[in-house]
Amino acid sequence: RKEVEQDPGPFNVPEGATVAFNCTYSNSASQSFFWYRQDCRKEPKLLMSVYSSGNEDGRFTAQLNRASQYISLLIRDSKLSDSATYLCVVSDYKLSFGAGTTVTVRA
Amino acid sequence: DTGVSQDPRHKITKRGQNVTFRCDPISEHNRLYWYRQTLGQGPEFLTYFQNEAQLEKSRLLSDRFSAERPKGSFSTLEIQRTEQGDSAMYLCASSAGTNSIGELFFGEGSRLTVL
Numbered sequence: 661r662k663e664v665e666q667d668p669g670p671f672n673v674p675e676g677a678t679v680a681f682n683c684t685y686s687n688s689a690s691q692s693f694f695w696y697r698q699d700c701r702k703e704p705k706l707l708m709s710v711y712s713s714g715n716e717d718g719r720f721t722a723q724l725n726r727a728s729q730y731i732s733l734l735i736r737d738s739k740l741s742d743s744a745t746y747l748c749v750v751s752d753y754k755l756s757f758g759a760g761t762t763v764t765v766r767a
Numbered sequence: 768d769t770g771v772s773q774d775p776r777h778k779i780t781k782r783g784q785n786v787t788f789r790c791d792p793i794s795e796h797n798r799l800y801w802y803r804q805t806l807g808q809g810p811e812f813l814t815y816f817q818n819e820a821q822l823e824k825s826r827l828l829s830d831r832f833s834a835e836r837p838k839g840s841f842s843t844l845e846i847q848r849t850e851q852g853d854s855a856m857y858l859c860a861s862s863a864g865t866n867s868i869g870e871l872f873f874g875e876g877s878r879l880t881v882l
Contacts, residue, residue: 664809694870703858703873704810747809754800754823755871757809 666758683748771874792861
């Protein structure tokens with residue numbers, strides 16, 4: 661079983677739409693949780709950390725459910741520039757990445 | 768540029784040859800990680816260093832792979848007797864801190880193609 665599993669998508673949405681997707685993780689001892697963004701043929705970059713109480717960063721909202729071991733990301737008012745692969749990440753002493761969820765925002 | 772730098776950016780080699788990649792982390796970061804990424808997959812952990820000590824090595828890493836971080840600064844990843852399955856993007860990342868992991872800062876990667 662993979663440590664982090666994500667719906668690969670792709671999610672193809674129009675500008676202005678809301679898109680949401682989840683990931684699940686297997687290690688209940690995981691301490692920290694993140695969403696990273698990776699543009700095509702570029703390196704991953706931190707989008708946001710995920711806290712137990714849930715947190716927002718502009719149009720992005722992340723939720724963590726430790727009991728069910730899943731993490732979610734919601735993007736409101738999608739922009740063309742949000743088109744990317746979103747990597748769900750959990751950590752103990754290292755970061756373990758999911759395979760990514762591809763989002764394409766169309767005009 | 769004070770980010771993570773990797774060299775070379777691209778390497779094409781024949782099966783059976785040895786290759787070496789170099790990573791220069793952000794100078795004040797004491798942790799350094801190597802990951803491998805293939806198309807359609809997320810980065811896969813290979814190994815990490817805290818200062819000069821290699822603290823963890825993935826079970827997926829065969830004996831043909833070796834990494835060093837002398838003096839706790841730059842790191843090298845060597846692959847001996849390369850195989851076509853080694854073709855991938857090799858990503859280096861660094862972070863600060865000693866206990867929990869903060870943000871990882873990735874380099875642009877070294878893309879390896881084994882013919």
